[in-house]
Amino acid sequence: MTEPHSPPYALVFGASGYIGTNLVPHLQAAGWTVRAAARNLKVLQARQWRDVDLVRADALHPKSLVPALQGIDVAYYLVHSMAAGTNFGAIDLKAAHNFAQAAAEARVRRIVYLGGLVPPDAESEHLVSRAQTGDTLRAGSVPVTEIRAGIIVGPGSAAYEVIRDLVNHLPLMLTPKWVYSRSSPIALSNLLTYMERVALLDEAQGKVYDVAGPETLSYEDLMLQYGAIVGKRPKIVPVPVLTPRLSSYWLALVTAVPSSIGRALIGGLKHDIPADSAAIEALVPQRLLTFKESVHAALEAERQHTVAARWTEGAFGIRLRHDNAYYAKKASGSAIARATPAQLWPIVCSLGGETGYFYGAPLWEVRAWMDWAVGGPGLSKGRRDPTELRVGDSVDYWTVIGIESERLLSLHFGMRAPGAGVLEIELEPLDEGHTRVTITAYWHPAGVWGLSYWYALVPAHLFIFDGMCKEIARRAAQRGGDASTSGATMMS
Secondary structure, three states, X not given: XXXXXXXXXXXXXOOOOHHHHHHHHHHHXXXXXXXXXXXXXXXXXXXXXXXXXXXXXXXXXXXXXXXXXXXXOEEEEOOOOHHHOOOHHHHHHHHHHHHHHHHHHOOOOEEEEEEXXXXXXXXXXXXXXXXXXXXXXXXXXXXXXXXXXXXXEOOOOHHHHHHHHHHHHOOEEXXXXXXXXXXXXXXXXXHHHHHXXXXXXXXXXXXXXXXOOOOOEEHHHHHHHHHHHHOOOOEEEEOOOOOHHHHHHHHOOOOOOOHHHHHHHHHOOOOOEOOOOHHHHHHOOOOOOOHHHHHHHHHHXXXXXXXXXXXXXXXXXXXXXXXXXXXXXXXXXXXXXXXXXHHHHHHHOXXXXXXXXXXXXXXXXXXXXXXXXXXXXXOOOOEOOOOOOOOOOEEOOEEEEEEEOOOEEEEEEOOOOOEEEEEEEEEEEOHHHOEEEEEEEEEEEOHHHHHHHHHHHXXXXXXXXXXXXXXXXXXXXXXXXXXXXXXXXXXX
């Protein structure tokens, strides 16, 4: 076996996800050399990490794996397929098999896999799949260290975000009896320390470690403690007839956590999930944060804007209220223009003020008057300069929060609404002088009203954004010759 590099060279596979996004800078701060891999390279580029090698790789496409793993000492395997909906367990096993084979071919020294705590009577596909993924990785020839965690307390952790959305927006909760199930939450910072330090310890090779904080708490305890921190006093009423499956349905009405992930999480909540963390505590001693300390740390990270992936839609971020959802709803439109980004950029930068918003002017006016009627800035008009934009500029009721010349304009929504939003206009160069123009709205709702607001406006968003993109392309054609456009819309 080859000797490790100094400093060690790590691949963070699944770097666009919650743990990966936090692990990359953590390893860098510890002196590691890091390569980050994900299916969507644009998301990694938006992180703006310095001195990190970014690669596109997909565990379901084996040919993409060996180049990503070449020269690596430690490969962190952080991917799962809960968001794929049905049959995610089979997808996870195929991905793990491909990764184990590619790691062996690339002569990787160690795989570190982050799995989940598994109770002896586990039945949910989510819990069983996480355990089987570890087994599949171990079936390969590269030694594996598996870390099993339960609830991870930090902004973006799905289980934590469910707790936060429920407490912030439901003063009365009718819950199944799983609210009394007990688990051992762990602070994000403690988990990252474990993942970093076990990776090169010889005695951790081939081992499986439970990790946990210093407490074992029921989900009722977690919600009440979180509520005390943020000034909420939810009334929790267990109802015997409310099953975890039924709970997963109403969860979609309250939280912006993707429904497929929510269903997978809820399915495992009927179990007590204890952790026997004595072995790793002896191997990697550190001060473990209590749940309350972990929540305070998470909220402070958001207040200080140190959350790496808060706005997953781009490189730009703003500080949010603690009751805005982490996960964004989004809707977008696009068009293909026979123009270069340089030709399109002046048009993009002219929006607002006297120019307006290119398409659907009556709908924009109606929304502005509605905002004015409730005391918002909807009728505010104007901008500092008719053609130039810079970060911090006001454009009517928008604020410019990010600019990448000839590529991306990011605006923060300033009207009164139950949540927070960003509008992004992106220019993607294509072949033969063509450019794809994409406009996307990202909405982080505040509870039931924020979700209701979003779904009520989705049809208008899809109609307007598609039209805006086509109109931007048409104006570029008028300035620089003929252009053809084709539109497409999507929402999630």
